[in-house]
Amino acid sequence: MTRVFALHSAYGLATAVAAIDRGLLDGPTAARPEQVLVPFTSSRVPELAVGIDADPALGRLRARFDRIEPLSDLLGPLHPSAWEPPEGELPVLGRLIARAWGIDPRDLELCVQSPQVAPARTLFGLFPDARLTIVGDGLMTYAPMRVRLPHTVTARIGRVVYADVVPGVRPLVASPTAETVPVPPAAFAAALRETATPEVPEVPADPEPGPSTVLVLGQYLSALGLQTPAQEIALQQSLVDRAAAWEPERIVFKPHPAAPPLLADAVRARAQSLGMAFEEHRGTGPAELAAERLDARAVVAAFSTALPTVHTVFGRDIGAAGTADLLGTLAPFENSNRIPLTIVDALTRTDAPRPEPPELQRLVDAVGYAMQPLVAEHLRERAEEVLRDLDDGERRRYFSAERLTQLRLPGAAPATLRQRLRHPAGGIGRIEEWRLTAIGARHRAGRAWREIRGG
Incomplete structure (x- = not known):
């Protein structure tokens, strides 16, 4: 084999x-x-x-x-x-x-x-x-x-x-x-830990103490069309503000490899304005190992996979910024970044306790269904249950009103006749259903006629 x-x-x-x-x-x-x-x-x-x-x-x-x-x-x-x-x-x-x-x-x-x-x-x-x-x-x-x-x-x-x-x-x-x-x-x-080179050595077992550090990760969201360059600069600056909660002596910024220098300049200016030293990390290794080598007190990003990874695998504190705004502007609703964004938002929120795994699973299932109601149709009942349990503020945070209305899920505004015809609950539109029914009836009639004629 x-x-x-x-x-x-x-x-x-x-x-x-x-x-x-x-x-x-x-x-x-x-x-x-x-x-x-x-x-x-x-x-x-x-x-x-x-x-x-x-x-x-x-x-x-x-x-x-x-x-x-x-x-x-x-x-x-x-x-x-x-x-x-x-x-x-x-x-x-x-x-x-x-x-x-x-x-x-x-x-x-x-x-x-x-x-x-x-x-x-x-x-x-x-x-x-x-x-x-x-x-x-x-x-x-x-x-x-x-x-x-x-x-x-x-x-x-x-x-x-x-x-x-x-x-x-x-x-x-x-x-x-x-x-x-x-x-x-x-x-x-x-x-x-095996991803090491002479230029990027292995993490020492007992690193020497250095300045208290928070690692800030860039994701270059404007290249993905998720933000404008100006919005991304503002987001990078808010990441520094979030990092300041750990009162570090130093901010180390690891930019996306393709990001322009302007983003690093924005992080540098914000860190220095808050009285923190600034360094830029241009290494090619994983961000998780960069946090270990720096002995970072925390890692801050928008919604990078490195956040839950560095927390679960290496026990580092994590933080995020801008997730609520990104959840509201991410388009279309089925954008594949929505689940990573939802998970990071739930794990790093400062206005709500970190959810237990079963609670987070319910949220992921519900958002996943709303994203892909045909592929994930088996999750509709779970999504309805979750949405009935959420208050209005939580529903608005993770689900758009338009999507709830399209799928006729709890919390949706009453649908108009046109919306009910085009977007019934969890399936094809009523108009399309009528069209397919008519096609099926025509095919059945054709088969019956051929049987009568002996064909």
Whole structure:
């Protein structure tokens, strides 16, 4: 048997390696399959990014695999997300790639990130007999699928392997049929600690005391269209204000690699205006390890996956700023960032106690249903229950009035006749239902007529 890992992020690679090390992918008596890493770069301009196949900090993690088959060797200049060959070519391409990689497509497990898009979806089609496993990539894993995959795919997704950075909360991707396989925080921490280079040394066991520090993380939200550049500068400054609650002597800012210097300048000016020293951290390693090396008192960001990770895995305090405003402006409602934003907001709010895991799970389920009512239709009853229990302020924080009305969920304003016709509860529009009913009746009448005529 061969197990192929098609991965694009260091977080996903660390998750996979931790699962391998803990034996979470194989039964207690199963023979170890050949492990093949198929790395690719998902950034918009791959030529300007350091992929997981070339990052020197990930060398020890890559060594866990029997061999590496970079996807770029097959695709050449074609971007991985644009790899969508015609359906008729898939059987031939599948045989050619199986020969190139030296694998048996009938005895294969595909472990992929981002199953809704290419190249993962393309691999599903190339190897229709392969068993499928989803490897989590941070908080996005807790959101439902963005699209409804065909049954020929969903029936093969057996499990979701993810770093358990929000203990007690199950991810929604591939639910409710896929088994969830949490990677324990200690195992994930051990994998992260191996991402070291001579320039970025391992975290010392007993670091020397230094100035009290809060690490502030930038996410470059304007590049995603979630904020304007001016709004993002204001957000970065509010992150410094939030960091000041820990009364640090120093602010260390780790910007997004593609962020312009203007953002760092805004953080510097705000930190210095509050009497705190400022340093910019441009290392390529994980933010979680940067917090450890700096012995940071806390880590502050907008809604980075690093926040729950650094809290659960390394026990650091965390804080956020701007989450309530982002929840209100994030569009469309089904934007995949909504679940990460919801989780971070719930875990870092200063005006409400941190929710217990069952309570947070209920909120994630309800928001997930409102985001994807067709893909997550099994969660409608849970969503109705949660929304009935929330007060008006909490409902407005996590759910837009328009979305509640569209789905006819508790807390919605009374729907107009036009809205009821176009957006009934949890399904297709009434007008579309009538159209499909008419088509079905016409087909039944046609079959009956053919039977009468003896055709």
